[in-house]
Amino acid sequence: MTIERTRxxxxxxxxxxxxxxxxxxxxxHGHGNTxxxxxxxxxxxxxxxxxxxxxxxxxLHNGDSIERHFMxxxxxxxxxxxxxxxWTLVSKAPExxxxxENEVGCFFDRNADGSLHGKAFAGQTFDRTVHKGDLxxxxxxxxxxxxxxKRQNIRKLEEHRALAxxxxxxxxxxxxVLMMDVRTGRLHFVQARAVLLATGGxxxxxxxxxxxxxxxxxxxxxxxxxGLPLRDMEMVQFHPxxxxxxPDTRMTGTVLEEGLRGAGGHLLDGAMRRFxxxxxxxxxxxxxxxVSRSIYAEMKAGRTSPNGGVYIQMSxxxxxxxxxxxxxxxxxCRDSGFDLAGGLVEVVPTAHYFMGGIVCRADTxxxxxxxxxxxxxxxxxxxxxxxxxxxVANSTVFGGIAGDEMPRWIAANGGYRAPDExxxxxxxERCLHPFRNAPGNVHALRERLMEVMWxxxxxxxxxxxxxxGLAELDAIEAELLRTGVADxxxxxxxxxxxxxxxxxxxxxxxxxxxxxxxxxNSRGAHFRSDFPEPGAFETSTFTMIRKRDDALQITDEPxxxxxxxxxxxxxxxxxxxx
Amino acid sequence: MPxxxxxxxxxxxxxxxxxxxxxxxxxPSRDSQTVLDVVTYVQRYIDPxxxxxxxxxxxxxxxxxxxxxxxxxxxxxxxxxKVSKGGNLKIAPLSNLPVIKDLAADMRPFFEKWQExxxxxxxxxxxxxxxxxxxxxxxxxxxxxxxIECINCGVCYAGCDTVRWNADYLGPAxxxxxxxxxxxxxxxxxSQRLAAISTDGxxxxxHSHQSCQEFCPQSLNPTGxxxxxxxxxxxxxxxxxxxx
Numbered sequence: 171m172t173i174e175r176t177r178x179x180x181x182x183x184x185x186x187x188x189x190x191x192x193x194x195x196x197x198x199h200g201h202g203n204t205x206x207x208x209x210x211x212x213x214x215x216x217x218x219x220x221x222x223x224x225x226x227x228x229x230l231h232n233g234d235s236i237e238r239h240f241m242x243x244x245x246x247x248x249x250x251x252x253x254x255x256x257w258t259l260v261s262k263a264p265e266x267x268x269x270x271e272n273e274v275g276c277f278f279d280r281n282a283d284g285s286l287h288g289k290a291f292a293g294q295t296f297d298r299t300v301h302k303g304d305l306x307x308x309x310x311x312x313x314x315x316x317x318x319x320k321r322q323n324i325r326k327l328e329e330h331r332a333l334a335x336x337x338x339x340x341x342x343x344x345x346x347v348l349m350m351d352v353r354t355g356r357l358h359f360v361q362a363r364a365v366l367l368a369t370g371g372x373x374x375x376x377x378x379x380x381x382x383x384x385x386x387x388x389x390x391x392x393x394x395x396x397g398l399p400l401r402d403m404e405m406v407q408f409h410p411x412x413x414x415x416x417p418d419t420r421m422t423g424t425v426l427e428e429g430l431r432g433a434g435g436h437l438l439d440g441a442m443r444r445f446x447x448x449x450x451x452x453x454x455x456x457x458x459x460x461v462s463r464s465i466y467a468e469m470k471a472g473r474t475s476p477n478g479g480v481y482i483q484m485s486x487x488x489x490x491x492x493x494x495x496x497x498x499x500x501x502x503c504r505d506s507g508f509d510l511a512g513g514l515v516e517v518v519p520t521a522h523y524f525m526g527g528i529v530c531r532a533d534t535x536x537x538x539x540x541x542x543x544x545x546x547x548x549x550x551x552x553x554x555x556x557x558x559x560x561x562v563a564n565s566t567v568f569g570g571i572a573g574d575e576m577p578r579w580i581a582a583n584g585g586y587r588a589p590d591e592x593x594x595x596x597x598x599e600r601c602l603h604p605f606r607n608a609p610g611n612v613h614a615l616r617e618r619l620m621e622v623m624w625x626x627x628x629x630x631x632x633x634x635x636x637x638x639g640l641a642e643l644d645a646i647e648a649e650l651l652r653t654g655v656a657d658x659x660x661x662x663x664x665x666x667x668x669x670x671x672x673x674x675x676x677x678x679x680x681x682x683x684x685x686x687x688x689x690x691n692s693r694g695a696h697f698r699s700d701f702p703e704p705g706a707f708e709t710s711t712f713t714m715i716r717k718r719d720d721a722l723q724i725t726d727e728p729x730x731x732x733x734x735x736x737x738x739x740x741x742x743x744x745x746x747x748x
Numbered sequence: 749m750p751x752x753x754x755x756x757x758x759x760x761x762x763x764x765x766x767x768x769x770x771x772x773x774x775x776p777s778r779d780s781q782t783v784l785d786v787v788t789y790v791q792r793y794i795d796p797x798x799x800x801x802x803x804x805x806x807x808x809x810x811x812x813x814x815x816x817x818x819x820x821x822x823x824x825x826x827x828x829x830k831v832s833k834g835g836n837l838k839i840a841p842l843s844n845l846p847v848i849k850d851l852a853a854d855m856r857p858f859f860e861k862w863q864e865x866x867x868x869x870x871x872x873x874x875x876x877x878x879x880x881x882x883x884x885x886x887x888x889x890x891x892x893x894x895x896i897e898c899i900n901c902g903v904c905y906a907g908c909d910t911v912r913w914n915a916d917y918l919g920p921a922x923x924x925x926x927x928x929x930x931x932x933x934x935x936x937x938x939s940q941r942l943a944a945i946s947t948d949g950x951x952x953x954x955h956s957h958q959s960c961q962e963f964c965p966q967s968l969n970p971t972g973x974x975x976x977x978x979x980x981x982x983x984x985x986x987x988x989x990x991x992x
Contacts, residue, residue, distance in 0.1 A: 212855060215811045215900075216803040230879070268875045272934070275869020277882075277892070284881030308808060308899055316868040316925075319859050353848055382803040415780040420788060420805045420824060502806060505825040507780050613792045656796060662849045665796035 173348070173598055174358035177586065178325060179203035180576050181347060181360050183332045183389070184210075184368035186217035187307075187562055188545030188569030190314040191266075192366045194274075195573025197321050203577050206360065207318065208327035208349060210369070214315030216384040217370050218546070219565055222307030223427060224291055225299040226278075226566075227559035228263040231288045234296045236261050237740040243560060244734065246293045247525075247553025248693040249707040250402065253733040255550045258532040259560065262567045267300055270566070275313045278302050291558045292428065292458065299559040304427070304498060307562065329353050331667070332369065332388060334597035335396040335541065336589040344396075344540035345589035348597050352667065355660025357598055361586050364540055364576040367393065368569060371524030371546035373406045375675040375682075377624035378423040378520040380409060386671035387678040389547040393528050394677060398537055399716040401549045401727070403678075404685035404696045405525035407556055408629050410461035412520025413503065414479040421506050423520045426499055428558075430482060431455060433495065437465065438481040438514070439473040445480075459555070462519040463697060466629035469518070479518035484510055519629050523561060525552045525695065526685070529714065534572040539583065542576055544568035553712075554694025604669045607654030612668045615653060619646050619675060627683045632700040636687045643683065647676045681722070685713040688724050707736035757832060759786055761798065762840040766847045770838070777835065783816050783823035786837060787851065799850035807965065810901025814851050815840040820906040822965050842906035858902050861918045866944045867925035870937030880934055892931035895924045895973050897966050904960035904970055916949030920960035920970035923951055927973035930980060942981060943990050951977040 180196045180203050182189045193207040210216055229239040239260040244251055267286075270276040278300045279287040291299040302309035318324055329352040336359065338345050346361035372385025394400060411426045431437070431454040439445050449464040450456035456464075465480050475481050484492045489511040493500050496510070503510040527549030534542040545565035552560060604612075626639030650673060655666045691705035692698050711726035734740050755777040760770045775789050784802055791798040802812035807825040814823050816831050817838050831837065845853040862868075873880070882889055904920040905911055911919050926945050929935050945951050951974045960970040984990045 211801070211803050212811055213859075215809045221804050221806070221808050265875050268877065268879055271879045272873040272877055273871045273875060275871070275929075275932070275935070277889075277896070277932070278879075280882055280884045282883065282885075284883040286879050303897075305808070305897060308897070312898075312900065313869060316862070319863050320868045382809065383805060384803050416778065418778070418785060418789060418792075419780055419782070420784050420802065421782065424806045502825070505807075505827055506782065507827050507829070609796070612796075659797050662799040662852060663797060664791055664799060 171357060171598060171602060173594065174356065175361065176358060177361045178206035179363050179580060180205045180366070181362035182207040182366045182368060183347065184217060184370055184545065185213045185315070186368065186370050186545060187219035187310060187314070187565035188368035188572070189366065190214060190311070190318055191566050191569030192368060192544060192573035192576070193318055193324055194314065195570050196576055197324050199574060200577040201581065203580060204325070205323070206325040206327060208330040208332065208360070210331050210352070211329060211384045213318065213326055213328050214311045216382055218372060218381050218385065219562055220307045220311040221382065222310070222562045223304045223425070224558045225289060225301030225306045226263070226267060226562050227291070227294065227299050227557060228267045228563065229260065229298055230264050230267060230286060230300070231296070231298060234298050235741070237742070238296055239263070239298060240733070241739055241741055242294045243557060244553070246555050246557045248555060248704065249710050249736050250553030250693060250712050250729055252550030253731065254532045257733055258571070259551050259564055259567055262571070263563045266563070266566050266570060269570070270310060270313070274317055276302070276309050278309070293557045310562065310566070331670070332392065333357070333601050334593070335365070335392050336594050336597065337396065337538070338587045339590040341590070342539065343587055344538050345587045348594060350601065353662050355663060355666070359589065359594060361589065363580045363586055364542060366534070366542045366544060366572045366576065367528070367547050368543070368545045368565070368572070369547055371527060373521040373524045375619055375623045375679045376521035376628065377620040378412050378414070378518045380412060380423055380425050380520050380522045383420065386674045388674045390527060391674035391677045393547070394681065394717050396538060397717055399529045399714050400526060400681060401529050401712050401714045402553065402685070403526035403681045403715055404689050404713060405554055405694065406521055406682060407523040407525060407695045408458070408462040408519045409522040410458055410465060410519050411482060411517040413506070414475070414477050414516035414518045415506050415508070416477050419506070425520065425522070426482065426515070426517060427496070428458070430484060430496060430499065431461070434487050436483045436486065438483055439468050440475050440480070441473065442481070445473070459695060459697070462629050465519050475516045477516050479516045481514040482517045483514055485512050523556055525549065525554065525556055526682070533575045534568050535575065535579070540587070542572045544572045554696060601670060603651065604653065604655040604666060605657040607652055609656040610653035612653060612655065612665060612672060615646060615650055616668065616672050619672065619679065622646065623679055627679065627686055629697065631686050631696070631698050633687065636683055639683045640680065640687070643676060643680050650676060681715050684722065684724055685715060688713050688726070755835060757786060757828065758836050759790065760836070760838045761787070761790065761851065763850050765849060768847065768850070777828070781828045783814070783821070783826045783828060783831065783837065783839065784812055786828060787823065787839065799852050801852045808899060810899040813842055813901045813903050813906070815843055815906065820903040820963055822901060822903065825965065842902055844906050844908065844911045845902065853902070855902055858900070858905050858919070858921070862900070862922040862925060864944060865918045865922035865926045865950070866937055866941035867922050867929065869929065869932070870935050872934060872936045882933070888931040888933060891976070892928040895928045895968055895970070898924060898968055899966065901965065903963050903965060907959045907963040909957050909959060910953055910955055914949065914953055917953045918945065918949050920974065923954070923977060924968065924970040924973040927977050930977070939989065942984050945977055946981040946985070946990050951981060
């Protein structure tokens with residue numbers, strides 16, 4: 171197959187908060203560099219920033235401080251975050267929110283006096299979450315995409331999938347990215363002086379998951395093959411209540427908001443018995459991780475609703491009141507045929523966010539010169555757990571930094587680099603692999619992957635399950651490589667993309683299982699029933715995995731407490747006393 | 749194979765490009781089943797080459813809008829029982845937009861018109877200035893808020909008769925966005941926007957058929973926004989601020 175070749179100074183992969191901000195900054199302050207933004211779906215419509223409901227954590231309000239936001243982030247992350255990255259996140263967030271309001275045109279909710287409203291959000295000691303109702307992501311992405319569409323000099327490649335990071339022959343830098351035009355099925359190599367990887371994580375390898383359907387961990391799979399180190403890969407955040415609508419429903423796994431439990435919603439097992447008090451005195455109001463584990467335990471014990479989950483019940487609070495207070499959720503359930511206000515709705519824990527990702531510096535640069543990373547593909551900001559409201563702050567803060575940094579880096583590091591033609595040919599062949607085999611059932615394999623990850627690498631893990639999971643992953647991969655796709659029409663062929671998605675997911679699933687096997691303690695999102703204790707914070711390590719000569723190397727790296735040590739705080743005593 | 753109700757849906761789906769044709773499929777009917785689930789079933793179990801578009805699955809991204817039994821809708825949030833006529837479904841790409849393949853329409857003209865209507869914020873301040881204090885009950889802000897929750901899914905555009913008859917018409921979503929910006933006192937693009945929406949394809953082309961309002965899945969009222977724009981444009985014309 172011929173590979174077309176094009177060039178751009180800066181290539182941005184992804185059009186969530188990170189990608190759009192990077193393109194905006196690279197264009198506006200980029201000293202005339204050509205900027206291309208490529209996205210797997212439609213610009214600003216795929217990806218997960220748009221789905222942000224909660225809001226944006228920022229220390230902008232009287233009485234709050236950067237230090238306080240920082241401490242909440244570090245403690246929420248169970249002392250695993252890279253403190254330089256976390257500090258950059260919290261200290262740059264105020265400027266980014268002002269930029270969103272004053273330059274991009276977002277309008278966030280106000281107090282009666284006209285000042286920015288900050289709402290309370292779990293795990294935080296200050297009401298600092300700026301929001302637009304419960305559709306914050308839509309406001310941010312809509313306004314950003316308008317700004318990007320306005321800038322006609324930014325080249326937009328919609329429905330373009332990134333296939334591989336292609337290095338130079340010497341392997342000392344990135345040369346560009348092999349891409350596919352989804353609409354035609356044709357390959358092209360985009361040579362770029364600097365590339366931002368911002369494709370978003372999204373743990374969609376679990377039977378129940380919240381991220382959008384385009385997400386398949388392509389960014390991390392590409393980075394792994396390019397030899398980059400990945401950290402915190404065992405850290406998969408589960409949301410306790412995803413909608414359970416039965417088999418073959420796209421809506422299954424999508425979030426039913428936490429506020430339902432906060433407002434007094436009950437969780438019932440298959441026999442209509444409230445069970446949360448068996449696990450935690452706070453019952454349904456316990457933290458996300460505890461509620462997720464409790465529901466998962468009920469499911470493992472077989473005390474389930476007809477579709478294999480548990481029930482959420484709101485009706486005892488008064489259906490009319492529920493309908494009014496949770497209009498969006500009630501409408502969403504109604505559209506799939508469920509009565510949240512007056513009846514029972516089946517729910518399950520659902521894989522929500524991926525804390526793991528590529529090791530990077532605070533300026534978004536990576537070990538591979540020419541490659542930058544931001545958003546959910548990057549790692550180290552959240553440690554073992556991400557606070558609600560820190561996700562969109564992360565993508566927009568670091569996306570903007572990448573857009574500032576790439577032109578600077580180009581100015582200092584010169585021109586285009588020639589790709590390793592052997593890697594390019596190999597990667598092109600890799601995506602054509604399914605056409606060499608007889609067509610098979612890609613979807614059945616995807617279901618099998620989701621079962622394996624849910625059962626063995628899920629909310630509660632142990633050594634036996636993880637080994638079984640790893641063996642199963644090998645078997646699934648082997649079968650995938652024997653499973654073909656009919657080569658009758660390559661244009662916009664979703665089944666071919668399902669195959670490629672599955673391959674990315676299997677590769678990253680293996681890394682998750684290996685990291686989970688390695689961490690013999692329980693921190694934040696990672697829970698081992700055979701090692702339920704968190705271990706000493708003072709000697710905390712994070713897992714790091716990379717591929718070298720086709721072998722996976724895994725190490726434990728010590729956390730460097732560059733700003734604050736466990737047991738200490740940066741919060742001034744006068745504030746701490748409040 | 750998943751449980752079904754024993755009934756079958758007869759589904760007719762547009763295949764090919766602009767000059768394509770409908771093809772029929774039998775899909776098992778389920779208690780819990782959206783139109784997107786039906787389309788997904790066809791791709792997974794009957795014809796792996798079927799093309800369609802979706803992303804978020806919950807009505808936030810506006811990627812999955814299609815024409816279902818003659819009317820534009822989000823397919824992810826449309827339960828089959830709400831639209832099926834005696835177990836029959838006819839599914840096509842959105843109208844008034846070029847077809848890429850099967851159920852995927854080309855959204856570019858929609859977003860180009862959004863820009864033609866100056867549907868983009870023009871800043872007066874920078875990231876170094878404080879966030880502007882604006883009371884949520886100021887009348888202009890209330891007006892902007894009423895139209896702001898558009899997710900640019902294109903349903904109104906696909907359902908608009910004026911768009912069908914007049915290729916230059918900017919359409920309900922773009923004009924609705926322009927109206928929200930006319931009420932944003934932080935914005936500096938007001939006069940250019942007013943000029944842009946006063947051209948032949950602008951707000952005066954709207955015949956107030958109100959299909960946009962009827963079809964909008966977010967219950968917005970673009971017709972109302974356009975009526976307000978007409979008033980603004982007429983006033984500006986009378987004051988000599990914009991040409992005819």
